[in-house]
Amino acid sequence: MTQDDTLETEIRQAAAALGLDIPPECLPAVAVHVRILRQHGATVMAFPIDDDTEPAPIFSP
Amino acid sequence: MNDLTALEIADAVRTGRLAATVITEAALARVAAHDPKLNAFTDLMRERALEEAARIDRIVAAGGDPGPLAGVPFAVKNLFDIQGLSTRAGSRINLDRPPAAVDATSIRRLNDAGAVLLGALNMGEYAYDFTGENCHYGASRNPHDPSRMSGGSSGGSATAVASGMVPFALGSDTNGSVRVPSSLCGLFGLKPTFGRLSRAGVFPFCASLDHVGVLARSVADLAAIYDVMQGPDPADPACAGRPPEPPAPMLGRGADGLRIAVAGGYFEALADGQALDAVARAAAALGARRRVEIPQAAIARSAAYLITAAEAAALHRDRLRTRPMDFDPDVRDRFFAGSLTPAAWYVQAQRFRRWYHRQVMALFDDIDVIIAPATPCAAPAIGQRTFVVGGETLLVRANLGVFTQPISFIGLPVVAAPVRQQEALPIGVQIIAAPWREEDALRVAGTLERAGVCVAPVAMKP
Numbered sequence: 001m002t003q004d005d006t007l008e009t010e011i012r013q014a015a016a017a018l019g020l021d022i023p024p025e026c027l028p029a030v031a032v033h034v035r036i037l038r039q040h041g042a043t044v045m046a047f048p049i050d051d052d053t054e055p056a057p058i059f060s061p
Numbered sequence: 062m063n064d065l066t067a068l069e070i071a072d073a074v075r076t077g078r079l080a081a082t083v084i085t086e087a088a089l090a091r092v093a094a095h096d097p098k099l100n101a102f103t104d105l106m107r108e109r110a111l112e113e114a115a116r117i118d119r120i121v122a123a124g125g126d127p128g129p130l131a132g133v134p135f136a137v138k139n140l141f142d143i144q145g146l147s148t149r150a151g152s153r154i155n156l157d158r159p160p161a162a163v164d165a166t167s168i169r170r171l172n173d174a175g176a177v178l179l180g181a182l183n184m185g186e187y188a189y190d191f192t193g194e195n196c197h198y199g200a201s202r203n204p205h206d207p208s209r210m211s212g213g214s215s216g217g218s219a220t221a222v223a224s225g226m227v228p229f230a231l232g233s234d235t236n237g238s239v240r241v242p243s244s245l246c247g248l249f250g251l252k253p254t255f256g257r258l259s260r261a262g263v264f265p266f267c268a269s270l271d272h273v274g275v276l277a278r279s280v281a282d283l284a285a286i287y288d289v290m291q292g293p294d295p296a297d298p299a300c301a302g303r304p305p306e307p308p309a310p311m312l313g314r315g316a317d318g319l320r321i322a323v324a325g326g327y328f329e330a331l332a333d334g335q336a337l338d339a340v341a342r343a344a345a346a347l348g349a350r351r352r353v354e355i356p357q358a359a360i361a362r363s364a365a366y367l368i369t370a371a372e373a374a375a376l377h378r379d380r381l382r383t384r385p386m387d388f389d390p391d392v393r394d395r396f397f398a399g400s401l402t403p404a405a406w407y408v409q410a411q412r413f414r415r416w417y418h419r420q421v422m423a424l425f426d427d428i429d430v431i432i433a434p435a436t437p438c439a440a441p442a443i444g445q446r447t448f449v450v451g452g453e454t455l456l457v458r459a460n461l462g463v464f465t466q467p468i469s470f471i472g473l474p475v476v477a478a479p480v481r482q483q484e485a486l487p488i489g490v491q492i493i494a495a496p497w498r499e500e501d502a503l504r505v506a507g508t509l510e511r512a513g514v515c516v517a518p519v520a521m522k523p
Contacts, residue, residue, distance in 0.1 A: 011398075014401050015400065015401065018400060019382070020378070020381060020400055021382070023386065026393065026394055029390070029394035030397045030398050032394075033394055033395050033397075033398030034398045034401060036366075036456075037366070037367065037398055037401075037402060039363075040363035040364075040366045041363075041367060041402070041406045043359070043363040044363050044364050044367060044406060044409050044410050044413055045405070045409055047357070047360050047413055049409070049412050053412050053416050055408055055411035055412050055414070056411045056412075056414035057411060
């Protein structure tokens, strides 16, 4: 199994767990975008933030 | 007549020198002449436009006040509700929605000011786009070179204004969708502060970051158009309760007294020579020698990317489940990928947004305006999938907004201003101000316009 196949399998299974059925012909392109998102995810998650920094959106009742 | 600004048209109509119906007929004729080649419009509303124009002419004839934008033709990205039309949002899928019952708030306010709606404009599907390409309706083309991208996602808006079909158009800007096409098509574009303009009746993309904006060919037009759309609107929960703050009285002051700096670091590293030259010329004209580094701009860009991916995918989840093959494939595959964004990434991105906002607000303690490139390069060719940014080969569709994303991420007001080119394709700079200080960005843009450094000529011959 190639790395691409492994990622596509992983994507298909994760999507299925979320109730999404990704058509097989879409998987290679979806994998490209998942790789990009993983890079951005790693960039953001590596930044240390204090526990008391609230998320930006505020709800005003 | 195709290169009259909005305010020149309004003045001619208000003083009875030109009838609004004559102006409207002329605009419709320009659309008929240029649109087959440029593909800006998806819905032309000839009858409605002529009725609105006739109403303005009746008010003028009766000695009444037809409004500050009397008889000015305009069009809107097809993301905006227009009564009687299904709001496409660039998609085929949305054509199955019922027609909008009422106009979007911004259209209503423009009509109340006398402006005349010509129709709806092409855009990237569901606004997830920086190119202006669309598999259903074709690409909106760049009037300066129709083989080139208009930029997106407000692509049709830029095409319509740069070709002289209309003097202004509305767009939306979540990550750069007003500023990118403004840069590529050589226009002035305004993305106001997050919450300044009502988004009611505008199909959502990413609620945390969505803004309404304007594209035009003069700074005075931008200010006047923006001004009539200001004000609270309970129909948009994000719209601020602030009273309108008219920018026009301040424009005459120019940039005097404003502390202006140029964005370094991230913004220098990823721009090509033409983009850097545009920034340098704007800075030189303003006498801005100070350089400032916006802290962690690259992480801000990544966080905006994640928030957009997660919120947009969630919004479109049911459509992805039921009719995935009806999407533009370039958009669908990004939505599918975004569906898998872990909640922890999303929350961390929103927490980073809070941190980053604090850091950037501290910069505004002793700076009023920051100049940065608007796009890393001029318009790529239509169909071009990748380009090189900062030495890395990246997807065009997702990365033309590398410089706009870190700014809209915290809702700062920005004017995109086109820097005069000699025989090259247009390119713009971002003029970035502190929250609620649109007038500072407009004053700087106006100064560059008066100096002849920034110009937005009509690309098409009459």
